[in-house]
Amino acid sequence: MFKKILLCLNIILLNIAKLYSQTELTGAGASFPYPLYSKMFDEYYKTYKVKVNYQSIGSGGGIRQLKAKTIDFAGSDAILTDEQLKEFDDEILHIPICLGAVVLTYNLDIPEIKFTPEIIADIFLGRITKWNDEKIKKVNQDKNLPDMNITVIRRSDGSGTTFIFTDYLSKVSKEWKEKVGSGTSVNWPVGLGGKGNEGVSGLVKQTPGAIGYVELTYALQNNLLFGLVKNKAGNFIKPSVESITEASNVKLPKDMRITITDTENKKGYPISAFTYILVYKNLGKANERMTYEKAKDLANLLWWMIHEGQKFARPLHYAPLGKSAVENAENLLKKLHFNGKILIQ
Amino acid sequence: MSFEKIYKRIIAIGGVLIIGLLLSIFITLFINSSISIKKFGFSFLINKTWDPVFENFGAFPFIVGTLLTSIISLIISIPFSLSVSLFIGEYYKDTIFSKIFETFIEILAVIPSVVFGLWGLFYLAPIVRNLQIKFSLPPTGVSVFTASLVLSIMIIPYTISVGKEVIKLIPTDLKEAAFSFGATHYEVIKKIILPYAKSGIIAGFLLSFGRAIGETMAVTMVIGNVNTIPRSIFLPGNTIASVIANEFLEAITKIHISALIELALILFVITFILNLIANNIIKKVV
Numbered sequence: 001m002f003k004k005i006l007l008c009l010n011i012i013l014l015n016i017a018k019l020y021s022q023t024e025l026t027g028a029g030a031s032f033p034y035p036l037y038s039k040m041f042d043e044y045y046k047t048y049k050v051k052v053n054y055q056s057i058g059s060g061g062g063i064r065q066l067k068a069k070t071i072d073f074a075g076s077d078a079i080l081t082d083e084q085l086k087e088f089d090d091e092i093l094h095i096p097i098c099l100g101a102v103v104l105t106y107n108l109d110i111p112e113i114k115f116t117p118e119i120i121a122d123i124f125l126g127r128i129t130k131w132n133d134e135k136i137k138k139v140n141q142d143k144n145l146p147d148m149n150i151t152v153i154r155r156s157d158g159s160g161t162t163f164i165f166t167d168y169l170s171k172v173s174k175e176w177k178e179k180v181g182s183g184t185s186v187n188w189p190v191g192l193g194g195k196g197n198e199g200v201s202g203l204v205k206q207t208p209g210a211i212g213y214v215e216l217t218y219a220l221q222n223n224l225l226f227g228l229v230k231n232k233a234g235n236f237i238k239p240s241v242e243s244i245t246e247a248s249n250v251k252l253p254k255d256m257r258i259t260i261t262d263t264e265n266k267k268g269y270p271i272s273a274f275t276y277i278l279v280y281k282n283l284g285k286a287n288e289r290m291t292y293e294k295a296k297d298l299a300n301l302l303w304w305m306i307h308e309g310q311k312f313a314r315p316l317h318y319a320p321l322g323k324s325a326v327e328n329a330e331n332l333l334k335k336l337h338f339n340g341k342i343l344i345q
Numbered sequence: 346m347s348f349e350k351i352y353k354r355i356i357a358i359g360g361v362l363i364i365g366l367l368l369s370i371f372i373t374l375f376i377n378s379s380i381s382i383k384k385f386g387f388s389f390l391i392n393k394t395w396d397p398v399f400e401n402f403g404a405f406p407f408i409v410g411t412l413l414t415s416i417i418s419l420i421i422s423i424p425f426s427l428s429v430s431l432f433i434g435e436y437y438k439d440t441i442f443s444k445i446f447e448t449f450i451e452i453l454a455v456i457p458s459v460v461f462g463l464w465g466l467f468y469l470a471p472i473v474r475n476l477q478i479k480f481s482l483p484p485t486g487v488s489v490f491t492a493s494l495v496l497s498i499m500i501i502p503y504t505i506s507v508g509k510e511v512i513k514l515i516p517t518d519l520k521e522a523a524f525s526f527g528a529t530h531y532e533v534i535k536k537i538i539l540p541y542a543k544s545g546i547i548a549g550f551l552l553s554f555g556r557a558i559g560e561t562m563a564v565t566m567v568i569g570n571v572n573t574i575p576r577s578i579f580l581p582g583n584t585i586a587s588v589i590a591n592e593f594l595e596a597i598t599k600i601h602i603s604a605l606i607e608l609a610l611i612l613f614v615i616t617f618i619l620n621l622i623a624n625n626i627i628k629k630v631v
Contacts, residue, residue: 058594084597151485156570156587158397158595181398184595192485192581193570195591202466207474207486 029062029075069287077160091281099319103226117172126190153212156193158184168261244319247272284339299343378607402604410582415557418496426504434512454502462566465495487569500553511545
């Protein structure tokens, strides 16, 4: 009996010791990939016993914490500008993890309305105000568009979704670029602001004739209607996991700091974007708690995320990385080091 | 040292700490908003544009929105909270009926603000939209008025909980004396209860006014978040607290963060000034 108790105690103590010896990586940032990341980190923990703690506090918050050296990695939907990179005291790498897209959702009983870049810009600039506007009618001749006012709904909170959408509009409309520009929060010419995807879709659902933009994952999970968008090659593309991955199959720069909105790919959905994990190139500079073992764990985790981890993307409606994106990400990860010691051979 | 002295000292330290905390919050806000204060100066208060992309920031529409929503919500809530306070504190004092009533009002006070916000968005906004259509205004549903309605419901419990306690405390001999002169119940309320409980009731209103000024989640869901000055209360607008909550997490540039912190500073100063005014009103009235 006594022996049994001792054995039990032993097992408990061993487990506690194991729990404490496990490395725990901490990250914070973008909320858009959060469901995918939690799935990935959970699966990774099951196999490799490395715990990852990720808090979805928004890209801006993640970037600030990375700068303040309180976390090991940051999640971000936006790429850092040269100016922002200068504020860090060491080089930062952008590792792409998956892709997402922004779709136009509306409150009309007509599925798959077609939009051209010009129409979208004009609606959000407040120039097209009726659904039966000649410009919309011209590309939707098979549909019976009603004589109804368009109410524009957009995000009120700063978000990566807004950044992707306004980045796209800045690329396709010169006027948008000069008047409004792109960013996580912008000075909207028209429309009502809803907080979060749920705020936007809530307002769209209850306002007849409303149009708004949400993430594709959110639209699919909630069975929202969404429109087709004409891409640079002139094809009307339905947003889907496949057409988003296609959008990233273009010539990519080595540092992956690129927005792929208005893609040149013929089959690509034009309002797509990468979501990134940002890390210090020299992980030794990340923070004071970083050790060689932890840095190695982080490098391995990122390697796993762009390879085996990709299979968890599709079921959650995220688009996996294309071939060239994975290659570029591999090359970036091979550059990671801990005070000079390369982490991935 | 005697117990008395130690006790006195602990209390004194506590008091100083609170003042120190308030001051340090003010100083932190001031230091962190210095970039924006330097760049925009006084024009920050009267500038009507809020443009994070081209870095042109002005707080005027938000100051207007904050004052509008909180004042309107206070006006809407006054008749309701006053009559319920009288109902619980005077007419049905200490009956089972008023106990049930009080419990429900307390529950109303602890509902999270996001629940009020969602309720406002999905239930109240369509009703307001019908009103707007009737008055041939743009049918947005969400507006300054919608936000004020939600806010008034949120602050009613605060006013009532203070008001009913003050009304209960009124000495019965005073009321009985009035009754013995042949005063009606209405006359007792008008001539005895309200004058006697005035300062307490007003304090309750001020407490809830403070809450209305700072409320964030519920307001941001139903106000429409449009960064312009609302030309009518049936049009969308925005408040200081709502802008800060919306944009702070994703603010990246230094000037944007600094401008948001300056907004917080303005909110701080507004509440401070309002409290000073309120204290003076109470002194004059009482």
